[in-house]
Amino acid sequence: MSRVFLDISLSLDGFAAGPDISREHPLGRNGEALHAWLFGRNGQQPDDADRQAAQEMFCETGAFIIGRTTYDVGVPEWGDDGAFGMPCFVMTHRLRAPHVMGPTTFTFAGEGPQAVLAKARAEAGRKAVCIMGGATTARQFIEAGLLDELRIHIAPVLLGQGTRLFDTLRDVAPLQAMPAISSPLAIHLRFNRQA
Amino acid sequence: MSRVFLDISLSLDGFAAGPDISREHPLGRNGEALHAWLFGRNGQQPDDADRQAAQEMFCETGAFIIGRTTYDVGVPEWGDDGAFGMPCFVMTHRLRAPHVMGPTTFTFAGEGPQAVLAKARAEAGRKAVCIMGGATTARQFIEAGLLDELRIHIAPVLLGQGTRLFDTLRDVAPLQAMPAISSPLAIHLRFNRQA
Numbered sequence: 001m002s003r004v005f006l007d008i009s010l011s012l013d014g015f016a017a018g019p020d021i022s023r024e025h026p027l028g029r030n031g032e033a034l035h036a037w038l039f040g041r042n043g044q045q046p047d048d049a050d051r052q053a054a055q056e057m058f059c060e061t062g063a064f065i066i067g068r069t070t071y072d073v074g075v076p077e078w079g080d081d082g083a084f085g086m087p088c089f090v091m092t093h094r095l096r097a098p099h100v101m102g103p104t105t106f107t108f109a110g111e112g113p114q115a116v117l118a119k120a121r122a123e124a125g126r127k128a129v130c131i132m133g134g135a136t137t138a139r140q141f142i143e144a145g146l147l148d149e150l151r152i153h154i155a156p157v158l159l160g161q162g163t164r165l166f167d168t169l170r171d172v173a174p175l176q177a178m179p180a181i182s183s184p185l186a187i188h189l190r191f192n193r194q195a
Numbered sequence: 196m197s198r199v200f201l202d203i204s205l206s207l208d209g210f211a212a213g214p215d216i217s218r219e220h221p222l223g224r225n226g227e228a229l230h231a232w233l234f235g236r237n238g239q240q241p242d243d244a245d246r247q248a249a250q251e252m253f254c255e256t257g258a259f260i261i262g263r264t265t266y267d268v269g270v271p272e273w274g275d276d277g278a279f280g281m282p283c284f285v286m287t288h289r290l291r292a293p294h295v296m297g298p299t300t301f302t303f304a305g306e307g308p309q310a311v312l313a314k315a316r317a318e319a320g321r322k323a324v325c326i327m328g329g330a331t332t333a334r335q336f337i338e339a340g341l342l343d344e345l346r347i348h349i350a351p352v353l354l355g356q357g358t359r360l361f362d363t364l365r366d367v368a369p370l371q372a373m374p375a376i377s378s379p380l381a382i383h384l385r386f387n388r389q390a
Contacts, residue, residue: 172353
């Protein structure tokens with residue numbers, strides 16, 4: 001069965017987005033620092049560690065799951081080539097018909113995380129399912145205990161406010177830390193769930 | 196003038212301690228995982244990366260600043276040799292006479308972070324001042340913009356609840372990420388404040 005991993009960028013103070021998410025600021029105010037390791041910023045370009053982290057995400061994934069806000073603010077960013085190149089499920093109560101964009105089909109799914117995950121697994125084949133965020137979607141998978149792995153990219157910034165990934169959880173979850181790789185734009189952390 | 200760095204252990208979800216801090220549980224319930232990289236735990240011993248991170252803290256520091264709760268719950272843990280071996284300032288409104296414990300003198304200081312830092316700098320000489328936590332003390336130094344560096348040891352655990360290090364800050368603070376070092380017990384992160 002496909003592995004399931006979360007892949008998300010956070011500020012050092014734990015925010016997955018700054019305040020006031022909009023099409024102009026898809027990651028909220030000041031949030032663009034969070035994705036500098038993917039897209040570069042202020043003349044700084046991603047380095048080998050950043051490229052490795054991005055490749056690990058895209059090469060290992062057979063289907064993505066994202067939230068509706070990520071879809072709404074992301075699509076204009078990602079451009080006509082559709083960015084993903086593989087099936088992408090949008091977890092949302094605001095359903096619409098599938099959206100085909102270049103090689104990517106966005107399928108809108110109104111069920112809870114278990115049911116959406118089952119659909120994504122059916123598409124992913126031997127590859128993994130990647131939960132890409134935003135925070136609200138990611139949190140549902142964390143709380144349901146559905147993740148085999150967390151990949152967290154910590155950007156060197158304190159945003160001060162915005163949307164936290166980790167809110168109060170009911171249970172303690174021990175994890176297994178894997179070696180981190182570092183660039184000036186992000187520290188790339190990986191944790192496996194302990195069996 | 197002495198550099199000032201924060202050196203603190205956090206869970207992946209950002210807690211510097213679990214809930215219900217007590218002498219029995221100095222880092223709160225389930226919080227002992229946070230310091231496993233220093234003291235070992237469940238048969239797992241600190242490795243070279245952990246020892247390097249601890250040495251960097253102790254060898255570079257000329258004076259420590261801690262909060263009153265850290266003092267109250269820490270002293271019985273640290274034992275008669277006083278753990279620090281150098282001047283230690285306890286930032287607190289609950290003042291008492293200095294406490295000499297082996298080679299360490301704990302001096303109680305009732306002023307705000309700037310004034311306590313001035314005292315610690317006078318003792319530290321050419322070495323750095325290390326803010327060791329807990330979260331309440333650390334946050335005052337973050338918010339006052341007094342830190343040159345943050346050293347964060349991320350333990351592989353989601354505690355779910357407890358005392359957060361990073362609460363809402365007023366300003367965005369861009370940082371400079373340094374290469375991380377990793378062990379199974381913690382990922383050791385360092386960030387410099389950008390000039």
